[in-house]
Amino acid sequence: MYIQIEPESNIPIYEQVRNSIMEGIVRGDVKPGDVLPSVRSLAGDLGVNMHTVNKSYHELERKGVIRIVPKSGAVICERHVGDVPTERVAELSQDLRPLIVEALVAGMSEKDVQALVQSIMIKVKEE
Numbered sequence: 001m002y003i004q005i006e007p008e009s010n011i012p013i014y015e016q017v018r019n020s021i022m023e024g025i026v027r028g029d030v031k032p033g034d035v036l037p038s039v040r041s042l043a044g045d046l047g048v049n050m051h052t053v054n055k056s057y058h059e060l061e062r063k064g065v066i067r068i069v070p071k072s073g074a075v076i077c078e079r080h081v082g083d084v085p086t087e088r089v090a091e092l093s094q095d096l097r098p099l100i101v102e103a104l105v106a107g108m109s110e111k112d113v114q115a116l117v118q119s120i121m122i123k124v125k126e127e
Contacts, residue, residue, distance in 0.1 A: 001029045005046050013048055017056035022065060025076060026124050036066065036074040064088070 003020040005013055024030045036042070039057060043050040057074050060066045066074045103113050 003042075003046060005048065014052045014055040014059070017042075017046070017048075017053060018059050021056070021060060023124055023127070025065065025079070027127065030076050032076050032078040034076045035072070036076070038073055 001021070001024040003017060003024075005016050007013070009016065011019075021030070021036065030036070036057070037045070039050050039053045043053045046053070057066065057068060060074070061068050064077060067077055068074050100113060103116070104110075108116070
């Protein structure tokens with residue numbers, strides 16, 4: 001799995017790490033049951049603070065993406081397509097709402113927003 005950090009980005013590094021891991025899952029670079037590198041190891045490889053990677057891992061665990069097993073590491077959880085808990089769907093809706101509203105205020109049509117989402121999904125899977 002390849003994780004690229006952009007220090008000049010407005011996106012916090014822990015979010016960049018988290019997002020890269022999730023994109024790796026979508027592309028199939030990491031699969032359910034795979035063990036992620038230790039916090040110390042990944043922090044060293046990326047040249048970032050261990051607390052940054054630790055925060056990423058704990059956020060992924062909170063989202064149900066990984067399971068942190070003491071002394072074994074962080075394990076990718078099984079994905080059940082179409083079986084997303086209602087509270088997780090509500091959380092995602094809350095996170096997406098401001099972005100969709102911003103796109104509509106910027107002048108995009110509903111069709112344009114849907115096309116943009118579709119194109120992002122395709123790009124994530126291909127990269």
